Amino acid sequence: MSSINYNKKKIALVDCNSFYVSCERLFNPKIQNKPVVVLSNNDGCVISRSNEAKILGIKMGEPYFKVKELIKRNKVYIFSSNYALYGDLSRRVMRVLKTFSPNVEIYSIDEAFIDLSFLDGKSIENYGKEIRKKVLKWTGIPTSVGISSTKTLSKVANHIAKKEKTGVMYLNENIDEKLKEFPIRDVWGVGKQLSKLYIKNGIDNAYKLKSTSNTWVKKSTNVLGSRTAMELRGINCIGLQTHEEKRKNCCVSRSFGKKVTDLQKLEEAVTTYCLNAAEKIRGDNQICKALTVFIRTSPFNKNRKYYSNGLTIDLPIATSNSIELVKSARKALKSIYKPGYYYQKAGIILSKLKDSDGKDINLLTPLLENKSKELMKAIDYTNMKYGRHAISIANAGISKGWKMRREHSSKIDTASFNYLPKVSAS
DNA sequence: TCTGGGGTCCTAGGACCC
DNA sequence: TCTGGGGTCCTAGGACCC
Numbered sequence: 001m002s003s004i005n006y007n008k009k010k011i012a013l014v015d016c017n018s019f020y021v022s023c024e025r026l027f028n029p030k031i032q033n034k035p036v037v038v039l040s041n042n043d044g045c046v047i048s049r050s051n052e053a054k055i056l057g058i059k060m061g062e063p064y065f066k067v068k069e070l071i072k073r074n075k076v077y078i079f080s081s082n083y084a085l086y087g088d089l090s091r092r093v094m095r096v097l098k099t100f101s102p103n104v105e106i107y108s109i110d111e112a113f114i115d116l117s118f119l120d121g122k123s124i125e126n127y128g129k130e131i132r133k134k135v136l137k138w139t140g141i142p143t144s145v146g147i148s149s150t151k152t153l154s155k156v157a158n159h160i161a162k163k164e165k166t167g168v169m170y171l172n173e174n175i176d177e178k179l180k181e182f183p184i185r186d187v188w189g190v191g192k193q194l195s196k197l198y199i200k201n202g203i204d205n206a207y208k209l210k211s212t213s214n215t216w217v218k219k220s221t222n223v224l225g226s227r228t229a230m231e232l233r234g235i236n237c238i239g240l241q242t243h244e245e246k247r248k249n250c251c252v253s254r255s256f257g258k259k260v261t262d263l264q265k266l267e268e269a270v271t272t273y274c275l276n277a278a279e280k281i282r283g284d285n286q287i288c289k290a291l292t293v294f295i296r297t298s299p300f301n302k303n304r305k306y307y308s309n310g311l312t313i314d315l316p317i318a319t320s321n322s323i324e325l326v327k328s329a330r331k332a333l334k335s336i337y338k339p340g341y342y343y344q345k346a347g348i349i350l351s352k353l354k355d356s357d358g359k360d361i362n363l364l365t366p367l368l369e370n371k372s373k374e375l376m377k378a379i380d381y382t383n384m385k386y387g388r389h390a391i392s393i394a395n396a397g398i399s400k401g402w403k404m405r406r407e408h409s410s411k412i413d414t415a416s417f418n419y420l421p422k423v424s425a426s
Numbered sequence: 427t428c429t430g431g432g433g434t435c436c437t438a439g440g441a442c443c444c
Numbered sequence: 445t446c447t448g449g450g451g452t453c454c455t456a457g458g459a460c461c462c
Contacts, residue, residue: 040430047430047462063429081430108433108462191460222436224460251432300429312455347431405428 009236010124012114012147013154014097014131016090017162019110019141020048023089024079026140027412035076039064042255042404043080080406088414092139100131105241113151115240121172128168148172151238152231155188156206179207179232189228194221206232246284246353252277253347256402259298260343266295267330269402273348274329278322279380281350289318289352291325293332298344309336312351320356322376 016022020038025031035052039045046053046062056074058067071078090109098104103115119127128145135143146158148171160178161169171178185195187206197220203209209217210232218226227237252273260266270293281288294310311332319325329348 042428042430044428044430061430065428068428083431111462189460193459222459224436247433249433253431255430298429345430404430 008117008149008234010116010119010121010147010149011151011154011240012116012128012131012145013107013151013158014112014114014135015144015146015158015162016093016110017142017144018048018050019090020079020081020086021050021053022141023082023086024410024412025050026089027410031077035074036079037071037076038079038081039408040081041406042257043407044255047081078408080409082410082412085410085412085414089139089141093135093141093143096135096138097131099134100127103240103242106244113154113240115242116147125168125170128170129166132167143167145169146171148175149234150231150236151240152188152228153234156182156186156232159186175234176207176210179210180205182206184209187228187232189224194225197221246286246355248351248353250277250281250286250288250350250353251347252280253294253345254404255345256343257405258402260346260402261339261341263334263337263339265402266333266337266343266346269346270329270333270348271326273346274326275322277348277350278320278325278376281353282320282376282380285356286353287318287320287356288315288325288350289354290314290350291328291332292349292351293329293336293346294349295333295336295343295346297341301342304342307338307341309338311336318352318354318356320376325350 018036021036024036024038031050033052034050035056035058036050037046037053037058038048040047043064045064046058046060046067049058049060053076056070056076058070058076064071070076086109093110094104094106094112097112097114101114101116101118105113107113114131116124116127124147128147131145132143135141144158144161145168146154146156146161147169148154148157153171153175156178157169157171159182160171161167182205184190184198184204184206185192187209190198190209198204198209201220203212209229212229214226214229217229230237254269254273256269260269274291290312292310292312294308296308297304297306299306299308313328313332315324315328333346
């Protein structure tokens with residue numbers, strides 16, 4: 001007996017192909033059809049690969065030093081990541097996507113869910129093609145479009161679309177056949193741990209998870225696990241989030257280019273991260289009530305003792321004031337710092353964020369608070385105009401011996417006219 | 427020698443209260 | 445000798461995502 005789905009949703013997942021690589025290619029036509037990778041901060045890991053690079057066997061997230069030889073041998077083009085560029089191009093892509101439906105959820109820097117329920121089943125595949133065409137024409141970024149009745153199924157459809165010539169897949173018929181070929185570890189929401197658990201219980205593809213009793217799934221995993229299984233059955237459990245919500249935490253952390261041993265260098269780093277984070281939350285009109293500082297040595301080096309620690313300070317008054325935050329951050333750092341270790345990474349998390357609507361001004365120090373607000377505005381403005389940290393607090397240090405490596409940067413800045421991409425309007 | 431960064435959500439367990 | 449139970453709130457840690 002076939003069930004009838006009234007008001008069945010049609011959700012498209014648009015995913016930019018090898019997004020960071022595609023961004024670099026936009027400004028460098030020579031690397032079309034060539035193997036290309038983009039490295040994470042500090043040139044640590046491979047985080048984006050062109051198809052040619054994937055074929056060479058370079059894996060996602062692989063440490064750069066492990067594939068360095070392979071990369072050299074095959075003349076793979078390498079880029080250090082340039083997030084300002086990718087963020088800018090992402091916004092352009094999303095702007096185009098919003099012309100296709102009033103209900104768009106920007107899911108990540110290179111992905112968006114689009115509600116296409118207003119279309120009939122016949123026109124939907126063509127609509128997907130139109131989306132791809134327009135995004136490519138207006139931004140130069142290639143995409144894949146997967147469409148189905150739930151977010152989880154549209155993720156599956158998108159995987160399949162990546163292998164289709166058209167780049168579009170409407171998963172509506174023979175769903176079970178497709179799910180039988182779909183490995184469990186590739187299902188959205190199934191990570192390493194769940195994958196292990198499912199396979200141990202004989203569930204090695206998406207179809208088997210779909211057919212497993214919900215009671216078992218819920219008992220063996222949690223509500224998220226059962227939500228995934230339900231979505232595979234075509235039942236919508238994960239709603240479309242069409243308005244952007246403000247973040248609840250703000251973290252700035254970096255690995256160091258060289259290991260750091262002394263407190264002063266750590267202080268410089270943590271101060272810089274703190275200034276960054278404070279600027280970020282002020283940009284969103286937020287204030288924070290708590291702050292965490294963490295430091296750690298390398299978890300990979302088996303020859304040295306591992307140390308990892310963090311301390312959270314509950315602030316007496318919620319604030320976004322850089323000076324206040326830096327003061328607390330330094331205090332936290334001092335109490336977790338231990339000499340004799342080779343630190344690899346440090347970071348700061350601003351948490352318990354809330355909107356700063358002016359009501360939060362402390363009654364005891366309204367004058368001071370207002371003054372510092374003006375000061376923060378001035379700092380943000382100057383940094384925006386003259387480059388990041390034209391103005392900085394003395395403790396941020398000048399030498400920056402701990403700064404990260406970025407040896408392969410394309411140095412493209414979309415804010416500069418010299419680098420505007422040429423898009424053909426044919 | 428060299429292994430990213432920034433998020434979200436859920437759960438178990440402790441603290442606390444009556 | 446006998447040492448409750450149920451509720452709420454918070455947090456740390458884990459799992460997941462890109």
